[in-house]
Amino acid sequence: METVELTQADKLIETSKRKKKVVNGLRMAITYLLLLLLAIFMMGPFLWLLSVSLMPGRNIFSSPPAIFPTFIDFDNYVQVWQFMNFPRYIWNTVVITVLGVVFNIVLSCMTGYPLAVFRFKGRNFVFVTLIATMIIPSSTAMIVHYLTIQDLGLGGSYLGVVLPAAVSVFNIFLMRQTFLNIPIDVRDSGKIDGASEFRIWWQLILPLVKPGIAVIALLEFMSFWNSFLWPMVILDDPLKYPLASALTTLNGQFSYNFGWIAAGTMISVIPIIVVFLFTQRYYMEGIAGAVKG
Numbered sequence: 001m002e003t004v005e006l007t008q009a010d011k012l013i014e015t016s017k018r019k020k021k022v023v024n025g026l027r028m029a030i031t032y033l034l035l036l037l038l039a040i041f042m043m044g045p046f047l048w049l050l051s052v053s054l055m056p057g058r059n060i061f062s063s064p065p066a067i068f069p070t071f072i073d074f075d076n077y078v079q080v081w082q083f084m085n086f087p088r089y090i091w092n093t094v095v096i097t098v099l100g101v102v103f104n105i106v107l108s109c110m111t112g113y114p115l116a117v118f119r120f121k122g123r124n125f126v127f128v129t130l131i132a133t134m135i136i137p138s139s140t141a142m143i144v145h146y147l148t149i150q151d152l153g154l155g156g157s158y159l160g161v162v163l164p165a166a167v168s169v170f171n172i173f174l175m176r177q178t179f180l181n182i183p184i185d186v187r188d189s190g191k192i193d194g195a196s197e198f199r200i201w202w203q204l205i206l207p208l209v210k211p212g213i214a215v216i217a218l219l220e221f222m223s224f225w226n227s228f229l230w231p232m233v234i235l236d237d238p239l240k241y242p243l244a245s246a247l248t249t250l251n252g253q254f255s256y257n258f259g260w261i262a263a264g265t266m267i268s269v270i271p272i273i274v275v276f277l278f279t280q281r282y283y284m285e286g287i288a289g290a291v292k293g
Helices: 002-042 044-053 075-083 086-117 123-135 138-151 158-165 169-179 184-192 197-225 229-234 248-253 258-292
Strands: none
Touching (some): 002 044, 075 258, 086 158, 123 169, 138 229, 158 229, 169 197, 197 258
């Protein structure tokens, strides 16, 4: 009797386990389905823009609206590349982006390190004051930035485009939180060996915060690569415009050739996608480290 009861109990346990597996499987399938639908919804504008770029000579606002291309044609890409001096504009964008990324990484690391490691009077006040400035809209400072850049004699230069955004409070906050996760023993070991503070920061600390640096590099790369209004304000020569600003020539002279506009926009987006694919792992690690700190 006991053996029969044990067997029935085992069957009930196995049945309950199967039910749990089925329920968990259904929950997982529903979750992935919802996430897939959300991803498609979020990618909607990008997919629509890609579709428009493959529709030659078609007005996207026609009736009925053309959402999917009837056939794939790359004439828009070829024609817009021939019309615009893309190599020149891409080079301008690369110069501005590299300068902006380097400035932000160096200055945010040099500012976040002492705020996280050093103990000095007014440290918390400085940090709170920096954080408080984040509530100020960046657009309100554009006039001040313009007058400052002109007084420095940097109007019409790439450095004038980069300097107002050479460092951001968010990047300083991110690096401070990242430096807080570094064990104090690392700094102490450098002091025991007689290393200077700068050498400790450069050779011992920075290699340990690569994920945080990667986050700054990715965010600032996207920001400077897509910079649109400020370069048009500070640069007096349209040939010096970055790619996003240069695309306004298509919107002005060919306001109904949406295929050209979409193709030019897609070309400008490709580098961002490539950079994100190569740095997404460090991006997640850097964000997780900053939140933990």
